Structure formats: C-alpha cells, structure tokens
Amino acid sequence: MQIDQKLLQGIPLFKGIKESEFGALFGCVGAKRERFEKGEFIFLGGDQTNSIGIVLSGRVQVLKEDIFGNRAILNDLGPKAVFGESFVCGGSYTLTVSVQAAENSDILFLPFERVMHICPGACGFHNALIKNMVEMIARKNIKLMENLEITTKHSLREKMLTYLSQLAQEQGSVTVTSTLGRVDLADFLGVDRSALTRELGRMRDAGLIQFEKNTYTLSDAHLKT
Amino acid sequence: MQIDQKLLQGIPLFKGIKESEFGALFGCVGAKRERFEKGEFIFLGGDQTNSIGIVLSGRVQVLKEDIFGNRAILNDLGPKAVFGESFVCGGSYTLTVSVQAAENSDILFLPFERVMHICPGACGFHNALIKNMVEMIARKNIKLMENLEITTKHSLREKMLTYLSQLAQEQGSVTVTSTLGRVDLADFLGVDRSALTRELGRMRDAGLIQFEKNTYTLSDAHLKT
DNA sequence: TGATTTATGATGCAAATGCAACATGGATAC
DNA sequence: GTATCCATGTTGCATTTGCATCATAAATCA
Numbered sequence: 001m002q003i004d005q006k007l008l009q010g011i012p013l014f015k016g017i018k019e020s021e022f023g024a025l026f027g028c029v030g031a032k033r034e035r036f037e038k039g040e041f042i043f044l045g046g047d048q049t050n051s052i053g054i055v056l057s058g059r060v061q062v063l064k065e066d067i068f069g070n071r072a073i074l075n076d077l078g079p080k081a082v083f084g085e086s087f088v089c090g091g092s093y094t095l096t097v098s099v100q101a102a103e104n105s106d107i108l109f110l111p112f113e114r115v116m117h118i119c120p121g122a123c124g125f126h127n128a129l130i131k132n133m134v135e136m137i138a139r140k141n142i143k144l145m146e147n148l149e150i151t152t153k154h155s156l157r158e159k160m161l162t163y164l165s166q167l168a169q170e171q172g173s174v175t176v177t178s179t180l181g182r183v184d185l186a187d188f189l190g191v192d193r194s195a196l197t198r199e200l201g202r203m204r205d206a207g208l209i210q211f212e213k214n215t216y217t218l219s220d221a222h223l224k225t
Numbered sequence: 226m227q228i229d230q231k232l233l234q235g236i237p238l239f240k241g242i243k244e245s246e247f248g249a250l251f252g253c254v255g256a257k258r259e260r261f262e263k264g265e266f267i268f269l270g271g272d273q274t275n276s277i278g279i280v281l282s283g284r285v286q287v288l289k290e291d292i293f294g295n296r297a298i299l300n301d302l303g304p305k306a307v308f309g310e311s312f313v314c315g316g317s318y319t320l321t322v323s324v325q326a327a328e329n330s331d332i333l334f335l336p337f338e339r340v341m342h343i344c345p346g347a348c349g350f351h352n353a354l355i356k357n358m359v360e361m362i363a364r365k366n367i368k369l370m371e372n373l374e375i376t377t378k379h380s381l382r383e384k385m386l387t388y389l390s391q392l393a394q395e396q397g398s399v400t401v402t403s404t405l406g407r408v409d410l411a412d413f414l415g416v417d418r419s420a421l422t423r424e425l426g427r428m429r430d431a432g433l434i435q436f437e438k439n440t441y442t443l444s445d446a447h448l449k450t
Numbered sequence: 451t452g453a454t455t456t457a458t459g460a461t462g463c464a465a466a467t468g469c470a471a472c473a474t475g476g477a478t479a480c
Numbered sequence: 481g482t483a484t485c486c487a488t489g490t491t492g493c494a495t496t497t498g499c500a501t502c503a504t505a506a507a508t509c510a
Contacts, residue, residue, distance in 0.1 A: 064374045072377035074370050086370075097370060116359070130355060134341070137362045138315030145299050145311075145322060145367040149289045151376035152297035152415030154498065155466070161400030182488060190377030192468045197489055199466085234480060379468065381497070417498045422459055424497090 003033065003108070003181065011054060011080045012136055016128045025125050036060075036101040043084060043099040050093060050113040052085040058105025059179065063098045073188040074147070075140075076102070076179055082136060086110045098194045102184075134218060151190045156199045157208075159189045164209065164216055175217040183216075228258065228281065228333070236279060241353045257334045261285075261326040268309060268324040272373045275318060277310040277340040283330025284404065289322045294428050296411040299372070300365075301327070301404055307361060313337045314358060327409075354394055376415045379425045382433075383416045389434065389441055400442040410439075 005019055017025065025031075033056070036042055042053060042060060053060070055077055062075035062083060075098060077083055083099050089112065115129050146166055153159045166175035178185060188195035203209050210217045230244055231254055238333060242250065250256075258281070261267055278285075287300035287308060299322060302308055308324050314337065340354050368410060371391055378384045392401035405412060411418035428434050435442045 009426060013474050062370075064370070064377075072374055073342075074373050086363045086366040088363075089359050090255045091360060092364070092366055092367065096367065116356070128354065130352075130359060134314050134359050134362065135316060137318070137359065137366055138313075140322065141311035141362055141366055141369065142315055142317065144366065144373065145287075145289070147373055148299050148369065148376060149297055150343070151373060152289075152412075154295075154415065154417065157466095183486090187377075190379065192379065193488085194469080194490080198491090201489090408456090418458085419460080419499080420497050423461090426459085 007056060007080075011082075012130050013054065013082055013129065015132050017125045021125050024123070025129075028119070028123055029114050030111045034106060034107050034109065036105050038101055038104050040100055040101045042101060042105075042107060043095050043097070045098045046184040047095045048093050049084055049095060050088060050111050052088050052112045053083045053099065054108040054110060055079050055081045055083070056106035056108050057105075059102040060105055060107070061100050061102045061184070063100055064096070065098060071187050072190060073180075073184055074144075076184070076188070078179070085112065085137060086140075089116055089137065091117075147188075149175055151182065156189070156191050156195060157203060159191065159220075160196070160199065160203065161208070163189065164218055167216075168218055175215065176218075178214045178216070181214060232281060236307075238279065238307055238354065238357050240357050242350045244352050249348070250354075251346070253348055254339050254382050259332050259334065261330050261332060263326055263328050263330075265326050266323055267326060267330075267332060268320050268322070270320055270323045272320045273318050274309055274320060275313060275336050276334040277313050277337045277445075278308045278324065279335060280304050280306045280308070281333050281335040282330035284327040285330055285332075286325050286327045286409070288325060290323060296412050297415060298405075298409055299369075301409070302411070303404070306363075310337065310358060310362060311365075314341055314362065316342075349352070381414075381416050381420060382428060384416065385421070385424065385428065386433070386443075388414065389443055392441075393443055400440065403439045403441070406439060 003182055005022070008014055009019065014022075015023075032051075036058075043049060045065065056129055057079055060077050060081075060083060061073050062077070064072045064074060075083070084095070087093060087095055093113070113134075115126065119126055150159050150162045150166070164176060167178065168174055171177070180188055182192055182197060186196045189196065200211065201211075204211065207219055209219060230247070233239055233247055234244065239247075239250075256274075261283075268274060270290065282304055283303050285306075285308060286298050287302070289297045289299060300308070303438065309320070312318060312320055318338070319395055337358075344351055375384050375387045375391070378387055389401060392403065396402070405413055407422060408418055412419045414421065425434075425436065429436065432444055434444060
C-alpha cells in the first residue's frame with residue numbers, strides 16, 4: 001500500500017508519528033485503502049464497523065436519512081479528515097449515520113477498535129494515536145455544537161447568516177466559499193431548497209449579502225450589528 | 226474535599242480507577258468542588274478554562290446565546306456527566322458556549338488540561354483517564370448528531386416525533402419522560418414555545434401522542450409507520 | 451400564608467416556509 | 481456531439497410557524 005508520506009504526515013490523527021513508524025503502525029493495526037466513486041456509500045446506516053475512515057482525497061458527507069428519503073447532512077469532510085471514529089471510539093459499532101462520497105474519493109480504513117480496546121499500548125505510537133484522537137473528536141464536538149447553533153435558529157435568514165458568520169470566522173474574510181451547493185446546503189441547514197434560494201434573493205435585495213454560485217460576501221451593513 | 230466514593234466510582238470518566246487512587250489523582254491533577262444555585266452560570270461563553278466540570282448532583286444545561294437574547298439548549302446533563310471537555314481536550318480554551326445550572330448543583334472542577342498536555346503520563350490513572358475521555362466524547366458526538374437529526378427536520382411535528390422516538394429508544398418504552406419543560410424543550414428543538422404547545426395539542430387531537438406535563442406516550446398509530 | 455415571579459396554554463395575525471411544478475442551464479455520460 | 485441527468489432558479493399556494501399578547505396555573509420567595 002503506497003501512500004504519499006507527505007500526505008500521511010499532514011493527517012492530524014498521525015501527528016507526532018515518525019515517518020519510519022508508519023510501516024509498523026499499518027502492520028500492527030492493519031489498514032486498507034479503497035476508492036469510491038462519487039455518490040457511492042462508504043458506510044451505510046445500520047452497518048457495523050470496527051474501522052474508521054480517513055479521507056486521502058476527495059470529499060465525503062456524513063448523512064442521516066429517514067424512511068421518507070429525507071436527508072440531513074451532518075458533516076462535510078475533505079482530505080485528511082476522519083469519519084466513523086465516534087462509533088468505533090464510543091464502543092457502539094452500529095452506525096446510525098451513512099457516509100457518502102461527494103466526489104471520487106480515496107479512503108484509508110484503519111481498524112481503530114484494535115487501538116482502543118485490543119492493543120496493549122506497548123507501541124510507541126499507541127498513546128499518540130489516542131491523544132490525537134481525543135483532540136480531533138473534541139474539535140468535532142465543538143463543530144457539531146456550532147451546527148446546532150445554526151439549525152436551532154428560528155428563521156431561514158438567521159440560519160444562513162449564522163452559517164456565513166461561522167464561515168467568515170473560519171476563513172478569516174467576509175467573502176467566503178462554501179463547499180456545498182444549493183441542494184446540499186439546504187440539507188445541511190435543514191430547510192427546503194427552493195425556500196433557501198428565495199430567501200437568498202431576498203437577502204441580496206435587502207443588501208445583507210452578495211453571492212455568486214457558492215461564494216458569498218457578507219455586507220458591511222450586517223457586520224455593524 | 227470529601228466526596229462520596231460510590232459516586233466517584235460511578236462516574237464514567239473515572240472508570241477503572243481504583244478507590245485508593247482518587248487521592249493521588251486529585252492531588253496530582255488538582256480538583257475543586259463548588260456549589261451553584263439554580264440559574265447561576267457555571268461557565269460563560271467567552272470565558273477561558275483549563276478545567277472540565279463534572280456534575281456531582283443537580284442538572285446543568287449547555288447553551289448558546291446570541292446578542293438578541295435568543296437561547297439554544299445544546300445539552301442537558303445530569304449527575305456523573307461531564308461538560309467543557311470538548312474545549313479543554315480540543316485545545317481551544319475559549320468557550321463558545323455557556324453552562325448554566327438548571328437546578329441547584331454540585332460541580333467538581335478538574336484541570337484536565339494538565340492531563341492532556343502537561344502530565345508526562347507516568348501516573349497509572351493517566352492513560353485510563355484519557356481512554357475514558359475518548360469514549361465519552363465519542364458518545365457525546367453521536368448524541369449531538371442525533372440532536373442535529375431533530376433540528377434539521379422541516380416541521381415542528383417531525384421534530385417532536387423524532388425527539389420522542391429517540392427518548393423511546395433510550396428509555397425502552399413508548400411512554401417517556403423528558404427532563405425539559407415546555408420553555409426549555411422549545412429552546413432545545415429550536416422552535417417557538419407557543420407554536421410548540423399548539424402543535425402538541427394538534428398531535429394529541431390527531432391521535433399521534435398523549436401527554437401529561439413532561440411525560441409523553443407515542444401512540445400505536447404512529448409506531449406502525 | 452400571601453405576594454411575586456415564572457411556566458404554561460390559548461389565540462389572532464402576518465409573514466415565512468414547505469411543497470409541488472416547471473423552466474433552464476450546466477455537467478456528465480454514452 | 482448529442483442525449484440525459486442533475487442542479488438551480490422561479491412561482492403559486494396552502495399551511496405552518498413565529499411573534500405578540502393575555503389569562504391562568506404553578507412554583508418560588510418573603
């Protein structure tokens with residue numbers, strides 16, 4: 001399994017692990033690389049898994065789908081991000097979410113259950129892995145709370161402004177680019193797509209924002225508040 | 226600091242730590258106990274903290290408040306639960322949420338930053354603490370995703386039914402009791418309180434649910450779907 | 451106990467929003 | 481290159497929902 005060392009080094013989960021140790025790590029823990037085409041499901045709700053997924057390239061989305069086919073996007077992950085770790089690390093190996101490739105993606109699967117519950121912890125990288133994992137899950141937790149801040153707002157406009165404010169903070173600019181198109185954005189905010197498009201137009205008319213495709217600019221008017 | 230040993234043993238964060246080790250743990254890491262009256266803020270958004278909080282008794286709520294005074298309840302925690310750990314473990318010590326006592330509560334503060342970033346890991350309980358923490362945060366993560374499932378629903382009725390279904394699963398019964406009153410429930414679901422009351426009445430009329438105070442019963446009619 | 455605050459329930463109303471349907475443009479596939 | 485699929489924008493309409501307000505019940509406090 002040949003994976004670019006530079007890429008591996010940049011993955012937060014592997015922070016502090018030496019280049020020379022990757023061989024031992026993958027040997028000890030085990031690892032499997034797989035490619036998924038856009039639209040393919042990587043995990044399906046109800047599945048069991050002992051492995052976490054790591055996005056090597058592409059983009060994946062964490063979803064909840066109900067029996068009516070309604071879809072909620074819980075997370076949108078790019079390269080170096082990890083998914084499924086909440087279930088493996090939480091000891092509840094039955095997934096309650098699905099993970100779908102939003103683009104053609106290379107995924108590295110790591111049987112992290114071994115690290116958590118089987119490995120004796122003797123390996124040098126064992127503790128580093130767990131420590132990195134705590135940090136990552138904790139960050140993800142904060143992100144999920146931010147998502148909740150958005151979805152608990154009472155109006156579409158507030159939801160959108162909160163979302164854009166968060167992006168502005170992350171990207172350090174009042175002009176921000178979302179990885180989500182209209183369809184996905186609606187499923188992320190938990191609103192109807194056409195209502196979203198309509199409200200975006202109203203917000204532009206009201207001078208709150210400007211936008212072009214998935215790039216939005218928060219206007220000064222809004223920032224003053 | 227005298228704390229009931231039985232209570233400590235029952236706290237998931239301390240799983241696997243021997244009774245005899247608590248002295249060393251609190252001595253090494255440090256700990257502080259404090260009482261909060263109902264309504265008092267334990268943490269305020271914007272605060273810095275190196276400590277996590279552990280609920281010894283009472284009940285606390287994790288909130289996001291905006292400049293207009295709107296409040297979103299992100300979590301509702303009873304005894305043995307932990308809060309603030311996402312920030313301490315994630316290395317972002319500035320809180321983006323507030324924590325408020327929903328009842329008179331005893332809180333144990335633990336400077337967990339020491340465990341994560343300072344202690345060399347020599348103590349016997351060090352690794353146990355971190356391992357427990359991963360598991361807890363992971364579980365909380367799953368819970369937050371479930372909350373998102375609720376708030377992304379498009380109608381108040383769906384939100385409420387999803388919430389009740391989750392409670393039913395947790396409590397193993399179609400008759401469930403919520404820890405939240407109407408005001409808090411509305412702020413948890415992200416809806417208007419009076420609209421919630423109105424919709425609850427409609428759902429009862431439609432034969433979907435029955436309720437009395439904060440105890441709800443999902444009717445068979447709904448379960449068949 | 452009596453007084454005051456807080457939670458809950460009810461309702462009118464305007465506005466927001468979900469939903470359905472259709473047009474169009476861009477992307478993808480063959 | 482052409483056909484097909486999918487994302488996006490638009491609009492009408494019925495319904496839902498937020499918001500404001502008031503009445504009452506319940507809880508808290510003095």
